Amino acid sequence: MxxxxxxxxxxxxxxxxxxxxxxxxxxxxxxxxxxxxxxxxxxxxxxxxxxxxxxxxxxxxxxxxxxxxxxxxxxxxxxxxxxxxxxxxxxxxxxxxxxxxxxxxxxxxxxxxxxxxxxxxxxxxxxxxxxxxxxxxxxxxxxxxxxxxxxxxxASTILEVATAPIRKLSLAAPICVLCQLGLGAAARHKAFGSIYHISGSPIVTGVILWLVVRILLNYSSNRELRLGALTLISITFCQVFLGIAAYMTRIAYADSVQPMPLMVTFTVFHVAVGALTMAASVSLAILVRRNVALAA
Amino acid sequence: MKHPLALLPLLLLAACGSGPKTETAPAAANTASLPEAHVDPATAGTVSGRVLFTGTPPVMPIIDMSSNPQCERQHKTPVKAETVVVNPNGTLRNVFVWIKSGLSPAQWPMPATPAKLDQNGCMYAPRVQGLMEGQDFEILNSDPVNHNVHAECERNAAWNESQPPRAEHKFKKFASEEVLFPVTCSVHPWMRAYVGVSPHPFFFVTADDGSFVLKGVPPGTYTIEAVHEKYGRKEGKVTVAPSGTASIEFTYGS
Incomplete structure (x- = not known):
């Protein structure tokens, strides 16, 4: 179209x-x-x-x-x-x-x-x-x-597949990412330990994976949606690995008397890629709302 | 409210008015209503002892002061962290030891001189110290660099203030008992001191022989507590006989 x-x-x-x-x-x-x-x-x-x-x-x-x-x-x-x-x-x-x-x-x-x-x-x-x-x-x-x-x-709009709806699911992703970012921020500012942020990680990753796989399986003919989904999943995987690295360096340097460069680097990258994950999920939700029309 | 921007002055006012307090300090101990403490010199005793360390002492890292060369230049040799300092005789330095309980509530005489905390070579000196409720706490900056001094109290009102190079000394007081809280500098994140605020003068910080002495203690049974910044709290009971000396040892280990 x-x-x-x-x-x-x-x-x-x-x-x-x-x-x-x-x-x-x-x-x-x-x-x-x-x-x-x-x-x-x-x-x-x-x-x-x-x-x-x-x-x-x-x-x-x-x-x-x-x-x-x-x-x-x-x-x-x-x-x-x-x-x-x-x-x-x-x-x-x-x-x-x-x-x-x-x-x-x-x-x-x-x-x-x-x-x-x-x-x-x-x-x-x-x-x-x-x-x-x-x-x-x-x-x-x-x-x-x-x-x-x-x-x-x-946009080249396509109809929403009745058996694989994504308009609402696409909104769930940025909401989950924002909650996860909030938990991460609260952990960084010592409201509580990082356990809640770590526990939230598989949930957020799961929601994103669900959305991306659904787009790739049912809407990949739409180039914008395909690129948006691949971008989001790539950033998300980077973010998960950065989170693991940030956590490992924090554990390793728990007794240090000053912030250690490796810990600072991984943590800051984790924050920055978190912002990119949020932006990518918001952008994908926008693209879905624009490119996928409700079936009559 | 016609325009959201009209909220800004209110928010700013709220921010400035709230001041640098994270915790509401409890009401200052009302020592004025307490009887004056009286210890008969003829019967006063002593509590003494040592703080031992068993096991292999942790290796303290060298502090990296390269982020502020003016700090680095003040030291001829690299500076080690002071989190755990084990003396050659196997005792532990920088442990705050005090009478935690057992004394009758009373107004104890205040030391005539303030407790001092100096910032020198981008390190705090002393690392650990005690002072009495209401005693002056004098803060000096002997460094050629800016510092911020952040008293991370929980029971007393926390504060954070800047202190330019060789600026006028700051004088603070702490109204309530609090053992121990950190004093930190965010300009130089390795800087860390600990302060214990006691309602009485019976406290001591172990030095290079790991011993402590609490003199002029009235006869009685007391809980003595030792507090170390990394290894935490330990306590024991002693009974001081008239003109007697009670001994107690604390043992920490890695």
Whole structure:
């Protein structure tokens, strides 16, 4: 079936800017993961200033914490530019409001980041901060999708197979991933041990596997769905192995007196690929809603 | 509320107003209403002993200070972690020993000088110390670098404050008994000290011979507790006779 083009024009500048915002947000998630893994979250006790200045000496943990704040400020400004651009150039009203949602999310993120420092990292604030970061990153990736040329060229829709429905299942995957990310964040911020996050891993992987296999078996004629499913499962498998590596290094360095580079590396990669898993599952859910029509 | 952004000032206010407290400190021990402690020097006794270590002492890693060269430059030789320090005579250093229970509630005289914690060479000195409820706790930064000082109390109000190089000393107090809690620096994550807050002056931290002495103890039966940052708590009972000396040993092992 030929794609059914949308009436909205492609804006290359806006799309590339959105891509830049998403990449910067991923970098911000990595920087946040480094702060937590290096136990640097309280190295700058004040907020919004750092040691009473805009630019403190970048030494030790201050480098990671203040660096995270600087990247966050940049992402915040980029998000404002995105919003203005969307309101000027975008014809789809809901896209303008998606830009507003992104800005509200990044502002809330900044405030949560400040609150958690001032309150000495209570686990529920830090975990909310970490989980909202993942949602914000997924939002920026969704904006990249919606502003892309291929999105605006329209989709080749296929009918949902009655014996293998995926429209609802595709929503279950990002919900499970978000819960798993929340459990991981709570474990990292010492709300409880990592047992809940580890126990959640086979459940989330199972749901993703179920969705991906169903797509490959029943909807592989649709190139977008096929690529989306293969991307999600590839990232998920990477994530599982990174999780095992992060856990093993934590056990190995349990008695260390400072964060060890190997543990920091695996843990930060696990956080970053967690963000990619979330974004990939959200993107696949979006693709399913667009490309798979309900059977009459 | 017409616009969600109108919530921001409220949230900010909530954040600033809540201050750097994770735990609500219990009400300060109301020692003012207690009778003044009186120990008759003629009958006061002593509790003494040692903290032994059996087995093979764990090898302490070298601290990697390369993330802050100014810290590294202050040491001529590599610095080892101080988590477990076993003395050559087979005793354990940095164990906080105190009378956990048995004393009648009383107002004990406060030491005239503050307890001091120095940040020197990006290490805390001393590693473990005790002080009394309400006693001044003086914090110095002798380093040429910034530190943050985070008192990770649970019963007392936790706090986290920055201290620039050679800044004015900080003075803090802890209102409630709490044995032990860590004091940490997130700028230099290897920095860790431990503080024990006691309602009375009968506490001691073992040093390079692993022994401890609690002097001027009124006659009576007491629970003595030893607390080590890695190996945890052990306790035993002693009875101090008038003008007598009671002995007790604690043994930790790997």
């Amino acid at each position: 030929a794609p059914n083009p949308t009436p909205f024009p492609y804006n290359r500048g806006l799309h590339r800017w959105s891509l830049l915002l998403a990449l910067c947000t991923l970098f911000l998630v990595v920087a946040g993961g480094v702060v937590t893994s290096r136990d640097a979250g309280l190295s700058v006790p004040d907020w919004p200033l750092s040691y009473g200045k805009l630019m403190p000496p970048m030494e030790g943990g201050i480098f990671y914490e203040h660096g995270h704040r600087m990247i966050a400020t940049t992402v915040g400004m980029f998000t404002i530019v995105s919003l203005v651009w969307l309101w000027i150039a975008e014809k789809r009203k809901w896209m303008k409001w998606l830009g507003v949602a992104a800005l509200l999310a990044v502002i809330t993120q900044g405030i949560l980041g400040g609150i958690t420092v001032l309150m000495l990292l209570p686990w529920w604030v830090s975990s909310t901060h970490a989980s909202l970061a993942q949602l914000f990153f997924s939002t920026t990736v969704a904006i990249v999708l919606f502003t892309s040329d291929w999105w605006l060229k329209g």
